[in-house]
Amino acid sequence: MNDSPGWATPGSSPSDPSDGERQGAPAGQPAPGDQKWSAQQPPPGQWSSPATGQGTPQQPPQQPGQGWGTYGQPQGGPYGGQYGHPGGPGPWGKPPAAKPGVIPLRPLGLGEILDGAVTTMRSHWRSVLPITLVVATVVQVISLLVQKLLLADLVVSTNGTPTPEELVNSLGSGLSVTVATNFLDFLGTVVVTAMLTMIFSRAVLGHGSTVSEAWRDARPQLLRLIGLTLLLGIGLTLLGAVLVLPALLLDSYGLAFAGGLAWLVLAVWLWTAFTLASPALMLEKSGIFTAFGRSWKLVKGSWWRIFGITLLTFLIVLIVKAIIVMPLTLIGILVSGTGLTGLTDGSAAYSWGALIFSAVGLIIAQMVTMPMQSGVTVLLYVDQRIRREALDLELARAAGVENHASGATGG
Template sequence: MSGVWPPPPGEQPQQGAGAPSSPPPPGQPVQNQPAWAQPLPQPGWAQPLPPAHKPGAIPLRPLGLGDMLDGAFRLVRFNPGATVGASVLVAAVAMALPLVVTGAITATGDSLEGFGASLEDPNWEPGNSEIVGMVAAFGSLLLGTVLQAFGTILVSGMISHVAHAAAIGKKLTLGQAWAATHGNRWRLIGLAVLFLLLYLVMFALAAVPVVALAIMVDNPVPAILVGVLMFLLLIVASIFVSVRFYLLAIPALMLEHTGVVGAVRRAWQLSARQFWRLLGIWLLTAIIAGFASQIVGFPISLVSSIVGIAVPDLYFLATIAGTAISTVVAAAIATPFTGAVTNLQYLDQRIRKESYEVELMEQAGLLSR
């Protein structure tokens, strides 16, 4: 034993003949400080996120999952007119078509009245007028669904501008958000059509070997096995294309004033080495939005079913009406929320890879150019 003991906790170590050492001048490092007196390094996982300016709905730093979900709710509450209002307006206009067509057919003729008889008579067969009425009603519903899909694409473009403005503390009205999409609307539609065609081609390529085996081989087992395999491959390929090429393409197209090809290229760049992060947040957002839409839409579907059973002659109209109203309610919940999270993912990737928060601070007036 050397007889030298470390000082008690809270006391400074003695130097030389026991005289207390004078502190170094301000700004100068402490010389010959023993190892046990050095501050312990903090592990990386224990360090909190750096402080960040928050002029709007999100902090201007790399975003975590909680930041995105909270930011999406804040964005919708901060600007309900240009998010929920736009989604409801588009869905209501599109779903008004099947409602008007079905209501007119039900009120002016008997082409749909006999449809309720199928509930009481399983052997009931529709006549020509019933077939025409059903084709018109379902055809108008299909057309309304297509119109709503294209309208939702335009609303997604509007939400890109709304999210960017909310990030820097600004609020866009419905008219301002719509005006901000000027010049990019047809590009946005073209982007959606391009990927729709791509998905159709992928589906056709997956179906070719299954159909070929079903025709050439008498035993259906090989065709079924190959069909299951191609179906799984189709799902994987569709998810990969959606995450790497399409998910961030809409915000890039709207905010960077690029073309369709340029937006796809930017989506590929921003999603590099971020596939699982983007996919996980995307799936979680879809689950939350879908669950909320089902909870709200279930009572509507239940009421329409009860009306259709209680009044068989109105069964068809009640079914179409329930579908239309449920679609509008789902659009009011799902479209703004999922669109907001997607655009926050876009901002997050630009902040992580391009220090985009500096430009956002300049736009918010926190930094001088």
């Protein structure tokens, strides 16, 4: 066991509820040979109260309907504990979960996942910021030059009715720009995702990571991550072609619409089922198909939860991009120097001013959104492994936390 990404052998720990009950031990007690529990367990019947001194502390008379909380002070409710419920940090409550890094080592809630991503961006900005800034700048500069080169000779119709030649020219130029810029974005996203995954994995343990360390850890799996992402994208595209193209060839637009709708549902379902394949591949040092299988197993039974968190993250990213990019793009169009003619015929949209301001906006937006997306995905992966494989025990050992009990709740 070490502090490097990967943490534990996948699937080596028991999953889901009460392992002691599954293996024949009484509920709440460790089963023989159960590795999920710490080797140092307190002897039965030896729990002591928080009061100091010798002997049994004297308690004041308990009033009806009133329990006793921390240090023998009365609390409301029939169970005692702080705030009058059994989960409080009193003598009867569980200890708070260890938090060596950006998240507590227990099953996470939505707020904790988002907070963990933001906390990592803020506390490890010396590593996160250079990676996103450099990659986003390189991608946007190349994309700007590609757009200007491919759209420089685009003929814009001035009479409102484009000729067939103008239509073909516009379609070809637009398609070329879309393919080129999307491919550049894809490569940049893969590189950033690979490196940020390593930074987030160390942040969970409370360890920092330099840019060189993140690159060193990510580089061996980079080609596999590119292959995994391409394979998923190509597979979803082929699925759409199978469901839609036959209907279009038969001129059955209703059937084509139904096929497109079915493809959309299947694409969302498959994308969610494989959303944890990227961190599984990077952190477990596995192969492409093994990573797909790991994601399928981890998401199974939690599809709606993971879909909801992923969708919410996507909407947050979309809103942030719109807030940053759209005003700068509009400013670029207004200062492009093409005047009202450029605004009406659309030529201002690919002027130098518009392209430069749009690129600046995208660089700023990606510096915020790319770490957010990568962080949420990594923390979802960690959360699912804690829930199913008791990964928190391995993380606690790697972080040097002693006597960590799996499933501990926060105080």
